[in-house]
Amino acid sequence: MTRYFTKDHEWIAVEGDEATVGITDYAQSQLGDITFVELPAEGSEVGKGDSASVVDSVKAASDVYAPVSGKVTVANAALEDQPELVNTDPEGEGWLWKMALADTAELEGLMDEAAYQAYVAEL
Amino acid sequence: MIFVSDTYNNPADIDDIDPDVPTGPLVLPLDQWHRARGGRMVDFAGYWMPVQFEGIIAEHLWTRESAGFFDVSHMGQLYVSGEGAEAALEQVLPIDLSTLPVGGVRYSLLLNEEGGILDDLMVTRWGTGFYLVVNGATKWDDIGHLREHLPDAVTLNHLEDNALFALQGPKAFEALEPLVSGDHPLSALTFMRGGQFKLGGIDAWISRSGYTGEDGFEIAVPAENAAELADLICAQPQVKPIGLGARDSLRLEAGLPLYGHDMTETIDPVSADLLFGINKRRRTDGGFIGADKVLPVIAAGAATRRVGLAIEGRMAAREGAKVLSGENEVGIVTSGGFSPSLERPIAMAYVPAELAVSGTQLSIDVRGRKLAASVVPMPFVPHRYHRKGAA
Numbered sequence: 001m002t003r004y005f006t007k008d009h010e011w012i013a014v015e016g017d018e019a020t021v022g023i024t025d026y027a028q029s030q031l032g033d034i035t036f037v038e039l040p041a042e043g044s045e046v047g048k049g050d051s052a053s054v055v056d057s058v059k060a061a062s063d064v065y066a067p068v069s070g071k072v073t074v075a076n077a078a079l080e081d082q083p084e085l086v087n088t089d090p091e092g093e094g095w096l097w098k099m100a101l102a103d104t105a106e107l108e109g110l111m112d113e114a115a116y117q118a119y120v121a122e123l
Numbered sequence: 124m125i126f127v128s129d130t131y132n133n134p135a136d137i138d139d140i141d142p143d144v145p146t147g148p149l150v151l152p153l154d155q156w157h158r159a160r161g162g163r164m165v166d167f168a169g170y171w172m173p174v175q176f177e178g179i180i181a182e183h184l185w186t187r188e189s190a191g192f193f194d195v196s197h198m199g200q201l202y203v204s205g206e207g208a209e210a211a212l213e214q215v216l217p218i219d220l221s222t223l224p225v226g227g228v229r230y231s232l233l234l235n236e237e238g239g240i241l242d243d244l245m246v247t248r249w250g251t252g253f254y255l256v257v258n259g260a261t262k263w264d265d266i267g268h269l270r271e272h273l274p275d276a277v278t279l280n281h282l283e284d285n286a287l288f289a290l291q292g293p294k295a296f297e298a299l300e301p302l303v304s305g306d307h308p309l310s311a312l313t314f315m316r317g318g319q320f321k322l323g324g325i326d327a328w329i330s331r332s333g334y335t336g337e338d339g340f341e342i343a344v345p346a347e348n349a350a351e352l353a354d355l356i357c358a359q360p361q362v363k364p365i366g367l368g369a370r371d372s373l374r375l376e377a378g379l380p381l382y383g384h385d386m387t388e389t390i391d392p393v394s395a396d397l398l399f400g401i402n403k404r405r406r407t408d409g410g411f412i413g414a415d416k417v418l419p420v421i422a423a424g425a426a427t428r429r430v431g432l433a434i435e436g437r438m439a440a441r442e443g444a445k446v447l448s449g450e451n452e453v454g455i456v457t458s459g460g461f462s463p464s465l466e467r468p469i470a471m472a473y474v475p476a477e478l479a480v481s482g483t484q485l486s487i488d489v490r491g492r493k494l495a496a497s498v499v500p501m502p503f504v505p506h507r508y509h510r511k512g513a514a
Contacts, residue, residue: 032368033180035461035468036437038490054490056439058179058461059368061490083437 004067004107005116011091012067017104022095023055023064023086026120031057034086039075040097046072048106053096055086068106070099151196152286152349160364168259170197172367179368183463186335186373187504190292191365192357199262200282200343203273204252211277212253215269216246217392217411219402223248228315228330232392232400233257233265238416239388240395241268243380247317247330254328256287256341258382272412286349291339291373293507294361299340302355303329312340313511323348323355331509334370336377336502338509375469376462378431378501384442385429385457385471391417394425394473427454428479431501432487434468434494437461440487446472447486447493453478456487462503469503470496 003013009027013020028034036056046052046066053064075097079085086094101107111119148166158164162173173194176182185191203212209220218231225248233241242261247254257265262281269279290299300309305320309329312318317330325348333339344352356362371381380386386395398406398421405411409418434440439461446454459470470487478485483498 032175033178033463036439038438056437056461058372058463059174061439061441 003113004110005113005119006065006067006110007119008065010064010067012107012110014101014104014107017101018073018098019068019070019101020095020098021052021064021067023090024116024120025090026123028087028090028094031055031059031062033058034083037076037079037083037086037096039079040072042072042075044072046070046099056083064096066099067110068099069102071102072097072099074098151194152346153194153196153353156350156353157194157364162364162366165367167367168197170259172197173364175366175368176364179366179372180463182363182365182369183372185363186292186337186365186369187464188293189363190290190294190298190339190359190361191335191369191373192353192362193289193291193365193370194286194349194353195259195289195341195370196286196346196349197259198287199255199257199259199265200285200287201255201257201262201266201269202249202252202280202282203255203269203277204280205277207274208252208277211273212246213405214410215272215412216244217401217405217414217417218246219404220246220248220253221404222402225250226317228317228332229402230400232397233268234392234411234413234417235388236413236416237388238391238413238420240382240386240390240392240397241265241388243382243386243397243400245330245332260383282343284346285343286346288342288344288349288353288356289333289335289339290342290356290362291333291335291337291365292361293338295337295339296509298359298361299329299342299356302359303327312509314338314508316511317341323352325352327352334377334379335373336379336504336506336508337373338507369463372460372463375458375460375471376464376502376504377506378471378503380429380471381458390473391420391425393417393420394427394429396429424476426476427473428476429457429471430474430479431499431503432456432459432470432472432485432496433499433503434459434470434487434496436494437468438489438492438494439468440470440489440494440496444470445488446474446496447488448474448478448483453485464504468494471501474498 038054051063052066157173245256303320312331328343444456454474486493
């Protein structure tokens with residue numbers, strides 16, 4: 001499994017042509033208490049950069065963009081009752097959706113963990 | 124992910140901030156105090172202010188259960204005095220000062236000629252003049268407006284050497300009481316009454332008032348003593364520092380409008396459901412700026428009204444969201460968010476008067492989804508003020 005990161009603070013963990021997507025710890029810390037997550041419909045097609053999900057915090061609603069193109073296979077139903085999982089375990093239990101990748105070549109432009117940490121350190 | 128609310132993400136580098144340069148946010152007396160306690164600082168009303176410490180929901184609930192310490196030093200503290208100050212203020216504000224005793228605090232409105240709201244404010248009668256607290260974002264305009272309309276014999280002082288705190292919550296009294304001394308005990312203050320005290324040996328003007336719906340106090344102290352007094356108050360076990368984020372969610376639950384959002388210079392006091400800001404005598408006698416426009420609205424009723432909306436589900440509706448009745452767009456949300464106390468989204472909105480009735484079923488368009496909403500009475504969470512005559 002390889003984990004990539006976007007400049008918009010999504011992470012994507014890839015295994016073959018399947019992937020799991022969420023928001024980073026930095027993102028959840030910036031958003032604060034998350035009160036609701038609008039998840040993509042299972043079976044829906046998302047394009048790279050499309051708004052696929054919305055994370056509502058006490059302060060604001062924020063779009064979550066699909067890091068790459070593909071088809072949503074599973075949305076994290078646990079978030080319906082426990083949106084705070086995105087705060088407590090953003091890169092684990094607080095994942096947002098799983099998807100089948102349309103084109104693994106799209107992963108090439110994303111950051112690895114070290115590059116993302118360096119990017120965040122500059123913000 | 125884009126952090127929509129960009130004001131929450133300004134990197135703060137204190138070395139870059141020069142309070143003499145008016146281009147960036149200014150620094151308030153407790154700036155370092157907030158940073159040392161982990162406050163996340165944002166640009167608010169032209170000042171660096173803490174939006175949160177440990178988290179908005181935790182801070183919100185702490186205030187409802189115990190006592191929250193708020194730094195509101197960005198607000199404008201003004202002093203109006205001199206020959207004819209009382210009559211002059213009554214020309215500018217729709218307030219009846221004849222019924223305001225020394226130490227009495229009253230909510231009022233600054234109106235323009237069109238009857239629109241320029242600001243809301245608190246007016247206190249001191250022994251020799253009037254103490255006004257106005258919103259931070261509007262204070263410079265307010266000062267200009269007052270200087271323009273007050274006669275030369277009346278002096279307007281901007282008390283820039285004061286800091287202003289609020290201590291709010293059911294344990295605010297027990298936290299503050301051991302720290303103050305004065306001619307009267309702190310218990311002599313009931314809701315909307317103030318007095319001069321010593322706080323930790325320092326002169327402090329304390330009123331029993333606030334912006335959360337809870338019992339509590341607002342405390343004006345010399346800026347040079349702000350940090351030591353903040354330490355003194357926050358050393359009490361009942362007290363934690365609270366940021367602007369929870370201040371906003373607390374006032375929303377309390378049904379208290381926020382200037383620039385729930386009221387603006389194009390909204391009249393009747394529509395804003397702030398008729399109590401126009402004292403009874405003034406509703407008939409007039410004689411204040413904007414009276415010609417406002418009195419007919421009082422008589423005829425407003426076409427639109429500010430209402431509270433309880434929203435089904437967990438998705439919040441925020442400022443700017445459209446309110447629908449059936450398929451028709453009928454209004455707009457002016458404040459909204461998740462209520463930590465009620466664990467559901469709530470909002471304030473303007474709707475036609477005929478729909479401004481409790482129980483009216485409406486919907487709100489949020490990103491193409493229609494959220495079911497019903498008109499409910501405000502406050503959303505009951506006020507717990509310490510009123511005179513109450514136990």
